[in-house]
Amino acid sequence: MQNQIEALLxxxxxxxxxxxxxxxxxxxxxxxxxxxxxxxxxxxxxxxAANNLKASxxxxxxxxxxxxxxxxxxxxxxxxxxxxxxxxxxxxxxxxELEEALRSQQEAVVRLCEMPGVREDAAWQMIxxxxxxxxxxxxxxxxxSWIGVCPGREESAGESTSNRSPKGNRTMRRLLNQIAWGAVxxxxxxxxxxxxxxxxxxxxxxxxxxxxxRIARLIWKVLHEKVHYIERGPLAMDALAMKRRVARLTRQMxxxxxxxEVKPIAATTV
Numbered sequence: 001m002q003n004q005i006e007a008l009l010x011x012x013x014x015x016x017x018x019x020x021x022x023x024x025x026x027x028x029x030x031x032x033x034x035x036x037x038x039x040x041x042x043x044x045x046x047x048x049a050a051n052n053l054k055a056s057x058x059x060x061x062x063x064x065x066x067x068x069x070x071x072x073x074x075x076x077x078x079x080x081x082x083x084x085x086x087x088x089x090x091x092x093x094x095x096x097e098l099e100e101a102l103r104s105q106q107e108a109v110v111r112l113c114e115m116p117g118v119r120e121d122a123a124w125q126m127i128x129x130x131x132x133x134x135x136x137x138x139x140x141x142x143x144x145s146w147i148g149v150c151p152g153r154e155e156s157a158g159e160s161t162s163n164r165s166p167k168g169n170r171t172m173r174r175l176l177n178q179i180a181w182g183a184v185x186x187x188x189x190x191x192x193x194x195x196x197x198x199x200x201x202x203x204x205x206x207x208x209x210x211x212x213x214r215i216a217r218l219i220w221k222v223l224h225e226k227v228h229y230i231e232r233g234p235l236a237m238d239a240l241a242m243k244r245r246v247a248r249l250t251r252q253m254x255x256x257x258x259x260x261e262v263k264p265i266a267a268t269t270v
Contacts, residue, residue: 001087005032005080012073015063024084026050031064036077040068098124108132111222114229115215116189117182122175126219129172134224140217147172149209149216172216180212190232191215 002024006017014035020028030048039045042061049060069077102109102124112123130136130143137143144150148168167173183191191211198207222229 001080001084005077008073008077008080009069012069014069019059019063020049029081032077032081035069036074036081038068038074095121095124098128102127105132108223108226111226111228112219115179115183115218115222116186116191116231117179117184117215119182122179125171125175127223129169129175130219130223132223133226134220137220137224140220140224143220144213144216147176147216149173149176149213176212176216177208179215180208183215184208184211 006023009016016028016031017023020031022028023032027048027050031045034045034048042064045064046057046060068074099120105127108127109120109123112118112126113120134143137146141150146168149172180191183189184195186192191214194214195207195211198210202210218229221227
């Protein structure tokens, strides 16, 4: 649908998609609505853009300089936007139905949502695909292979010709990719740190796919073993490293014949 709308705008020499990152985002959608209603004043169209839009007012004005659209094009755009609204309503209705159907699995949903990048709707979809306990899979490796998020291996005469991931379950692959991007954007998370470490060696896309593989294995553990996610990001790792250092120094002092008792400093009040 987005490609069709872009093509319609191009026919009317309106370059909105070149300055708006997400044509169907909040700013783009408001401007499309206005164009469909016959608005042609660039200043009024610019007023519909969000303050955080990266494009400058001059760039937007240049992209919208050919407004208004032809009458037939406006009618077609109106129909396309109505179709998008209908799809959104259907998605919302199906999401409510899915939420009701999985109400008995709310505990598993909550545990999944503790992970960076996982929202409630994503947790519902995962449980619908693999079950509340991922009981079909005996190991996380089996589930990762079924999803198609692990490296493949094609061999000929004993030599590997391709490490491309298997196709696997398309729904879960797409979902894990979205979750991985959300996880690497979560500030001070373990996955953000892992992503940064992998980029120099693998590049952005392969690094995200490696994060998705790690998340898939973690999802199996959270569901299969009914455990909670514990953040091991930079802040948590700094605290853990400090505890290990204190324990190591304590052992060294004891070997030297000293008695060491480690206690936290009591908070003082002024």
